[in-house]
Amino acid sequence: MRKYKLTSEAEEDLWRIYRWGYHAFGEKKADAYHYKFLDQFSKISEQPYLFQITDDLDKTYRRCVCGSDVIYYLINDDRVEIIRILGQQDLNQHL
Numbered sequence: 001m002r003k004y005k006l007t008s009e010a011e012e013d014l015w016r017i018y019r020w021g022y023h024a025f026g027e028k029k030a031d032a033y034h035y036k037f038l039d040q041f042s043k044i045s046e047q048p049y050l051f052q053i054t055d056d057l058d059k060t061y062r063r064c065v066c067g068s069d070v071i072y073y074l075i076n077d078d079r080v081e082i083i084r085i086l087g088q089q090d091l092n093q094h095l
């Protein structure tokens with residue numbers, strides 16, 4: 001199994017999503033959604049080829065839907081690098 005690592009942008013995305021969820025839905029739901037991401041990161045690291053290659057970006061990126069957001073990542077030799085976690089934002093602007 002590979003390990004996963006978040007880029008600084010992905011870390012910022014994760015906390016932005018948490019803060020928004022906290023203010024919109026409360027602490028319990030924000031926590032639950034946050035843990036859903038952590039579970040998906042583990043799943044991605046265990047089976048990185050399970051998820052599709054993006055059609056609209058560089059073919060090396062893969063994506064995994066998590067709730068209403070999408071996790072974009074790259075597969076390296078010994079780890080998976082989580083690049084961004086985006087919702088409805090313009091992909092070309094952020095990737």
